[in-house]
Amino acid sequence: MQIKRWYQVLRRMLMVLTAPFLLYCCASSSLTATWHDQSYAGNNLLRDVLVIAVTEEETSRRLYEDGFVTKLSESGVRGIPSYSLQNSDIEPTKQAVQTAVTMSDARYVLITRHLSTDEKQHYSPPEPIYVDPYYSKMHRYYPLAYREVRYRPGYTYTVTTVSIESNLYDAKTEKLIWSAQSKSVDPNMSQSFFDGLVDVFTKDLKEKKLL
Structure with a gap:
């Protein structure tokens, strides 16, 4: 019985200590702004989409482009990752893009x-550690009331917010269709991060009836 009580105490203490960590580990990507040309909407027009991720990190580029191409294929749309082209290093010029x-x-280009x-630093002040089993019974709490309150130490932590922009163009007219x-x-630049980012963008494309 005593072991069970201590297990409950430790579990509650761990929940208090790990709450901030879990908050940011579970954070996901979300849209902050979106726009589309309504004259294109409602046609589910996307096909043959060249996917270009502008980054010097080759691994990130491939993870994102492959993820978007995979998501497009689920809707029956052919996607082409730019890294797969013979001249995969696309210079920032009109001729190179063409x-x-x-x-x-x-037929369309996604950049x-x-x-x-x-990056912002935050400070979490010390917090008292409450142990529920002692509070639930008067005869347990009363002796505890004479003891010094225990605190979880304060600590500083950094929250990193990364902003990404994605634009869809008509390759023939060079007109912006969607942005x-x-x-x-706190993204960790892993496969799961890029998959989540692609999900956010493709979900919006579907809501705009472009995909």
């Missing part, structure tokens, strides 16, 4: 880039 469009035989990274911005809290 060459990539021609090589991929793309995604990093907007900003914001969205997202924010992600």
